[in-house]
Each structure stands twice: as structure tokens, then as C-alpha cells.
Amino acid sequence: MLDRIAxxxxxxxxxxxxxxAAPGAAVACEGVVLAxxxxxxxxxxxxxVRPGERAAVLGPNGGGKTTxxxxxxxxxQPVAGRVVAPARCGVVPQTERSRLDFPVSALDxxxxxxxxxxxxxxxxxxxxxxxxxxALERVGLGAQVEETFGDLSGGQRQRVLLARALVQDAGVLLxxxxxxxxxxxxxxxxxxLLDDLADEGRAILVATHDVDQARAWDLVLCxxxxxxxxxxxxxxxxxxxxERTYGGAIVELPGSGHGVLPPHHHDH
Amino acid sequence: MLQALxxxxxxxxxxxxxxxxxxxxxxxxxxxxxxxxxxxxxSAESLAHALLPGLVIAALAGFPxxxxxxxxxxxxxxxxxxxxxxxxxxHDTAVAVVVTGLLGLxxxxxxxxxxxARLQELLFGDVLGVTxxxxxxxxxxxxxxxxxxxxLHPSLLLVGFDRSSAPALGRxxxxxxxxxxxxxxxxxxxxxxxxxxxxxxxxxxxxxAAARRVTRxxxxxxxxxxxxAVASGIxxxxxxxxxxxxxxxSIAGALVLAxxxxxxxxxxxRRAAQRSxxxxxxx
Numbered sequence: 170m171l172d173r174i175a176x177x178x179x180x181x182x183x184x185x186x187x188x189x190a191a192p193g194a195a196v197a198c199e200g201v202v203l204a205x206x207x208x209x210x211x212x213x214x215x216x217x218v219r220p221g222e223r224a225a226v227l228g229p230n231g232g233g234k235t236t237x238x239x240x241x242x243x244x245x246q247p248v249a250g251r252v253v254a255p256a257r258c259g260v261v262p263q264t265e266r267s268r269l270d271f272p273v274s275a276l277d278x279x280x281x282x283x284x285x286x287x288x289x290x291x292x293x294x295x296x297x298x299x300x301x302x303x304a305l306e307r308v309g310l311g312a313q314v315e316e317t318f319g320d321l322s323g324g325q326r327q328r329v330l331l332a333r334a335l336v337q338d339a340g341v342l343l344x345x346x347x348x349x350x351x352x353x354x355x356x357x358x359x360x361x362l363l364d365d366l367a368d369e370g371r372a373i374l375v376a377t378h379d380v381d382q383a384r385a386w387d388l389v390l391c392x393x394x395x396x397x398x399x400x401x402x403x404x405x406x407x408x409x410x411x412e413r414t415y416g417g418a419i420v421e422l423p424g425s426g427h428g429v430l431p432p433h434h435h436d437h
Numbered sequence: 438m439l440q441a442l443x444x445x446x447x448x449x450x451x452x453x454x455x456x457x458x459x460x461x462x463x464x465x466x467x468x469x470x471x472x473x474x475x476x477x478x479x480s481a482e483s484l485a486h487a488l489l490p491g492l493v494i495a496a497l498a499g500f501p502x503x504x505x506x507x508x509x510x511x512x513x514x515x516x517x518x519x520x521x522x523x524x525x526x527x528h529d530t531a532v533a534v535v536v537t538g539l540l541g542l543x544x545x546x547x548x549x550x551x552x553x554a555r556l557q558e559l560l561f562g563d564v565l566g567v568t569x570x571x572x573x574x575x576x577x578x579x580x581x582x583x584x585x586x587x588x589l590h591p592s593l594l595l596v597g598f599d600r601s602s603a604p605a606l607g608r609x610x611x612x613x614x615x616x617x618x619x620x621x622x623x624x625x626x627x628x629x630x631x632x633x634x635x636x637x638x639x640x641x642x643x644x645x646a647a648a649r650r651v652t653r654x655x656x657x658x659x660x661x662x663x664x665x666a667v668a669s670g671i672x673x674x675x676x677x678x679x680x681x682x683x684x685x686x687s688i689a690g691a692l693v694l695a696x697x698x699x700x701x702x703x704x705x706x707r708r709a710a711q712r713s714x715x716x717x718x719x720x
Binding site for chain 1: 474587588589590591592594595597598599601602604605606607608649652653654655658
């Protein structure tokens with residue numbers, strides 16, 4: 170076995186695809202460039218997240234966080250480089266992107282997660298309904314199963330969409346600013362849940378604005394039209410990196426050590 | 438009273454019209470919910486209007502109207518797709534130009550002196566003139582539409598609710614859009630015979646819009662839309678029988694009245710529920 174590894178290092182095979190920086194990665198990008206038509210949105214992406222790791226994707230609005238997620242779900246093809254991702258990522262979008270006027274219950278929405286595992290002519294059955302209920306219980310919405318999605322609070326809607334991803338049972342979870350607009354209790358619940366999901370061996374990527382929260386994650390990916398940095402928080406969340414990520418408009422909190430915050434991008 | 442209710446159904450002509458109304462109501466009511474959710478009312482109306490030249494040419498050549506209608510739909514869809522590609526014009530304007538052009542062309546053909554004067558029938562339908570063959574075809578197409586709606590239900594729900602996440606959940610929005618477009622085209626073909634190409638959109642939009650006002654879940658909304666469509670259709674036939682009004686127009690009128698009633702009832706129910714606190718709206 171060792172011999173074969175030694176041989177393959179000495180004699181590179183030109184036909185074989187270039188091996189990934191991190192074998193066994195759940196999600197990875199290698200020299201990826203993303204563009205809408207002629208407009209390049211994000212370039213020089215090279216990172217890998219392994220199963221069980223939680224990564225924060227940090228960057229300003231328009232920095233390419235959502236575009237990156239679209240590439241990982243396969244919705245957007247890279248113009249250069251290689252994207253490694255499972256065929257179906259679990260996606261938790263911002264709740265504003267779903268139709269709040271749709272007459273569906275929380276259970277209906279959670280049940281949509283089962284669709285990905287069914288052929289298109291099959292309808293979700295009793296087993297799927299049970300799993301959808303269990304997922305809603307797990308996000309703390311056992312009592313809101315029959316409520317209309319649009320009537321729920323922003324934080325509750327976010328948790329319903331998380332329950333949908335749980336029903337989907339994907340190995341990779343992509344969450345787009347799941348904490349924006351959440352009250353503290355909801356945010357803690359979601360954080361705890363994400364920890365559990367990572368412990369189960371899922372790779373979790375969270376687009377966020379919150380630098381302080383990113384310190385608690387295993388990895389941080391900073392993007393601002395280009396990959397600024399990638400690595401553990403102690404290496405990536407430095408003042409120079411954050412200045413490059415947020416274009417220099419950084420507020421340093423006096424007396425808080427390395428308490429560096431990006432300008433507030435939201436008016437929630 | 439009972440006699441008055443039963444009188445119209447002594448004539449086979451009216452019984453055939455009743456069957457047609459049941460078929461249109463079931464197809465249009467159920468499919469209409471997705472037309473409302475996907476905001477396709479304008480597209481549906483445009484397609485229905487733009488197929489007039491196909492109907493006229495079929496009437497002139499002695500072909501079955503449904504074949505002319507199908508050909509007209511294909512031409513209209515291609516013309517709209519091509520016109521919509523001009524970036525400076527914009528999709529809505531392109532649709533309006535194409536539809537007006539085709540409607541005008543249809544009217545021109547139908548009003549040419551040497552052609553039989555059937556324009557009115559094509560524009561406003563002839564629900565009392567349907568034949569057994571028409572009904573068989575309408576039943577077959579209606580069954581296809583309803584069967585497809587059952588199979589596609591989870592996909593339609595997912596894409597309609599959250600288009601951006603649908604690809605990650607294994608449903609391509611473009612495929613679902615095309616499938617729905619084909620179903621809308623089939624439903625228009627079913628309904629155009631009874632209601633004509635100016636009124637057909639009434640049965641595709643009004644029952645679903647009315648049902649949306651008084652229901653809070655998709656399956657109940659579909660059931661309500663079918664019930665409203667069928668009831669309005671029957672009411673229209675009675676009106677046509679006793680008031681001697683045009684069949685298609687009477688049905689379209691009843692559908693719009695039903696929407697008005699549902700709008701009023703829905704508003705009242707909502708306000709009452711809000712007062713009593715059962716209709717919560719947090720955040």
C-alpha cells in the first residue's frame with residue numbers, strides 16, 4: 170500500500186485529474202471563478218470543508234456569498250475551476266426568498282424536503298409525513314405544525330426551512346444568513362442544532378455577517394469578489410483580513426482585545 | 438320550483454352543455470389554482486386570445502376546431518418566445534404586440550366577405566352547440582390535465598413556494614414551468630370550444646381566485662375552485678335558458694359574480710377571525 174503511494178508520487182499520471190487539496194472533503198472548490206454572463210462575481214475560490222466541520226462564509230452584501238451557494242447547489246456552473254459537492258445539498262434560504270402568500274402549513278413546507286429523495290411521480294406518504302413532523306419537533310416547532318407558513322414569525326419560518334433541510338437529510342447544509350432577524354432564543358436553538366448536525370458528520374456552511382459568531386466556528390471563508398482568506402478563525406479573523414473582506418470600513422471596539430466588527434449591513 | 442330546475446335538462450342540447458360545464462369546471466378550477474400561484478393569468482389570457490387565427494382557419498377549412506386551436510397555440514407560443522427575446526421591448530410588451538397582431542389577423546380572416554360568419558361563435562364560444570365527439574375529446578384532455586396535476590403536485594408546490602431552493606431539492610423550475618405551460622395550453626383547448634377564446638380565461642382564473650379568498654390550504658382551495666367553477670357554470674346555463682342570454686357569456690358572468698361574492702365573504706371572515714384572535718399574524 171505504501172509502495173503504491175510512493176510510486177504515484179514519483180510518477181505523476183498526466184491524464185488523471187489534479188487531486189483535490191483535501192481528499193475526503195464534503196464540499197470543495199479548486200480555482201473556481203463564478204460569473205453571471207460577462208460579469209465576474211467571485212474568483213480564486215479554493216477551499217475544502219470536510220464532514221463534521223462548520224464553516225462561516227463571511228463577506229459584505231454583494232460579496233458573492235449567495236453566488237457561492239448557487240454554485241455549490243449546481244444552479245450556477247463555474248466558468249473556471251472545479252466544484253466538488255454532493256448532488257443535493259440541503260439549502261436553508263433567507264425566508265424572504267420564499268412566497269409568504271402561499272397557502273401552505275409548516276408541515277407542508279417541511280415535507281418538501283422529502284421531494285428530493287422521491288422520483289417525480291411519487292407523492293410523499295405516511296413515512297415522509299412522520300419524518301417531517303419529527304424534524305419540526307427537533308427545531309422546536311412541534312406545536313406549530315399546522316400553522317400557515319406566512320403567519321409564523323421570521324425566526325419560526327427560518328426554523329421551518331431548517332426542518333425542511335433536516336427532512337432532506339443531506340450531507341452538506343448551506344444556510345444563508347440563518348441568524349438575521351432571529352431572537353436570541355431562536356438563534357441559540359439554531360446554533361445548538363447546527364452543532365448537533367455537525368457532530369452527526371454533516372458539513373455545514375453558514376453565510377453570515379457576524380464576525381464574533383464566526384469565531385466559534387471551525388473554519389472561516391472570507392469573500393469579497395475574490396477569496397480573501399480561508400482557514401481556522403484564529404488565522405482568518407485578523408484585522409488585515411477583515412479590512413480586505415469588508416473594504417477597510419472596519420470598526421474596532423476599544424478595549425475589547427481583538428473585538429473587530431464589520432459595519433452593520435442590515436437594518437432588520 | 439323543482440319543475441323549473443329540471444326543465445332545462447329535458448333537452449339533450451342542454452344536457453351536453455351541462456357535461457361540458459362539469460368538465461370545464463373540474464379542469465379549469467383545479468389548474469386555475471396553479472395559474473394563480475404562478476401568476477400566469479396574463480400568459481393564459483394571451484395564449485387564449487392569440488389562437489384565434491388557428492380557430493378561424495380550421496373553421497374555414499372544415500377541420501375540427503381543436504386542431505386549429507392547437508396549431509394556433511403553437512404559433513402563438515413560438516411568436517411570443519421570439520418577440521420576448523428582443524431586450525429593448527420587454528416581455529410584457531412583446532406578448533401584447535404578438536397577441537394583438539394574432540387576434541387582429543384572426544378577426545380579419547373571419548370577417549373576410551367570402552367566409553362564413555362564425556366569428557362570434559369562435560370569440561364567445563358555443564356551449565350549447567357541443568357535440569358528443571367534442572365532449573369525448575374534452576373528457577380525454579381534462580383527464581390528462583387532472584392526472585398530470587396529481588403527479589406533479591409536490592413539484593408544483595415546491596417550485597411555486599421556493600423557486601430558488603427547488604434545484605437543490607431536485608426539481609428544476611424550468612421543467613416544471615414548461616409542464617405547467619403545456620397543461621395550461623391543453624386546458625385552453627378544452628375550454629375554448631365552450632367559452633370561446635375571449636371568455637376562456639374566466640374559467641381558468643376566476644374560480645381559483647375566488648377559492649383563494651375563502652380557503653387556507655392548497656388542497657381545499659382546489660376543491661373549492663372546482664366547486665365554484667361547476668356551480669357558476671350551472672348557474673350560467675340556467676340564466677341562459679330562462680333569460681335567453683348567450684351561454685358562454687352567462688357562464689363567464691356567473692364566474693365573475695362568484696369571485697365578487699368570495700371576495701366579500703373572505704374579507705368578512707378574515708376581519709371576524711382577526712377580531713376573535715384566531716387568525717394570528719405575528720412578526
